[in-house]
Amino acid sequence: MKIKAIITIALIISAALMAAKVSPGVNTEQFREGKYIHIDSMVIEFNKMDADVQIQYNLSPFAQVYMFLFGSKHLEPKIEEIFFDFDNIEIQKIGRTSAVIHIKDISRQNDEYYLHDSRMLGMQPDVLTLVYPDKTRQNIERAKATPYLFYS
DSSP states (O other), rough: HHHHHHHHHHHHHHHHHHHHHHHOOOOGGGGGOOOOOEEEEEEEETTTEEEEEEEEEEEEEHHHHHHHHHOOOGGGGHHHTTTTOSSSEEEEEEEEEEEEEEEEESSEEEETTTEEEOOSSOOOEEEEEETTTTTTEEEEETTBOOOOEEEE
């Protein structure tokens, strides 16, 4: 029984990889260097000392099949790797193309202002969007880190 399940899984993965090879919509260049996830956009919405982060990403064909078979729980280490320089992250939701993360104490309070020290990102999103409490936005392309900033 176990050998049949293993063969079935291998055939499904092989078929998915072959379909991805001939599919015109898959850009394999974005998955180079052994990465199976490509971050299209990251939105960090600051709220006093904390922040909510929304990530939009694409998975390689193999990762899509793996996630289909075994669930999104296996993406958690990769998401945590993106935020390796942050202390208190909580992954709230992981989907096929997006994730929601809550970061506690991303900034510190100084009088009536909040100060955010630059933090390295484990992967570069195509676009990093910072949303301040007054709802103004700042877009940064190919960011390697969050910038130093202050807000009220």
